[in-house]
Amino acid sequence: MDKYECPCGYVYDPAKGDPENGVAPGTPWEKLPEGWVCPICELDKDSFDKQ
Secondary structure, three states: OOOEEOOOOOEEOOOOOEHHHOEOOOOOHHHOOOOOEOOOOOOEHHHOEEO
């Protein structure tokens, strides 16, 4: 699965998910909840670049 990087440096890794914000490990980018934002700087998904 592809990883996605926020301009602040946070990398969303689908294998790890974002459990602290309700995203289970194994959740692909396309399945992130509608209002999910970067857990560090709170930018939305449109700001991330595919790695």
